[in-house]
Amino acid sequence: MTNTKRIVLLSLLVGIALIIYVIEAQIPVIFPGVKLGLANIISLFTLLVLGWKESLIVVILRTVMGSIFGGSISAFLFSIVGGLLSNIVMILLYKFFRNYLGLSSISICGAIFHNIGQLLVAAFIIQDLRIYIYLPILLISGVITGYFVGISVGFIYKYFKNFPWIKDIQKGQN
Amino acid sequence: MKKGDKIVGLIIIILITISLLFLGIYRFINKGDKLIAKIIQDQEVIKVIDLDKVEEPKEWTIENEEGHHNTIRVEKGRIRFIEADCPDLVCVNSGWLSKPGDIAVCIPNKILIRIEGKDDEVDQISY
Structure with missing residues (x-):
């Protein structure tokens, strides 16, 4: 029973992440390459509720399907490298330092590594490291967006963790 | 605010400073x-x-x-x-x-x- 609940919840989360991802792509950006990273809310929430494997699943499915719905191959390469790098960093931080770090710190690090990953892909594709002049602005935007993502996840998790079915799922996990 | 948050904040500030410094150097080198x-x-x-x-x-x-x-x-x-x-x-x-x-x-x-x-x-x- 808990297993079914897990799968249902996971599918819902993938769906929500996908919707956020697609909508976010329509929001115009102030500076080239800067994104809000709202879909990260879902990956971080999944990490808190379901665990690291599920959070990776959400990121991978979200990028694969997101690229099918409105992207190109290069956009896919960007998202998958950035998304995985940021997710792995958040998983490691959450696993080993969760007692010392707030959610905002974890998601800020995730956002920063997302941007670094994207720059790595960009530098690799055009074979020019000068693209790193984008780094300062991407770091600063990562701090801002990561901070708000962390706050949002904090709010969502605060309410959801008391839901009986979420408690069930978390119990089944241990 | 937990203990580690300050360390993370510090690391990020250092990172931003270094990257801005490099940006400055880059601009300086390219001056002409x-x-x-x-x-x-x-x-x-x-x-x-x-x-x-x-x-x-x-x-x-x-x-x-x-x-x-x-x-x-x-x-x-x-x-x-x-x-x-x-x-x-x-x-x-x-x-x-x-x-x-x-x-x-x-x-x-x-x-x-x-x-x-x-x-x-x-x-x-x-x-």
């Missing part, structure tokens, strides 16, 4: 009194323009092997992408480039424009 725009496609310089010598505004379209295109506009002292068929339009959103060291890239179509302050090309095409 000329404005040479280089258009690079697939790591090859396909066009070199002396922006100070541009009299008439000019637009043209560059196409790559896969059939994608970018339109570039050049005016006196500045250059930019005005239109492209890439999905993210980072190149177009980069706006006008008018200072040495400025850069605009279109990753999907592998085109970039770079402005250099010094004139290091011997075989130069200019308008």
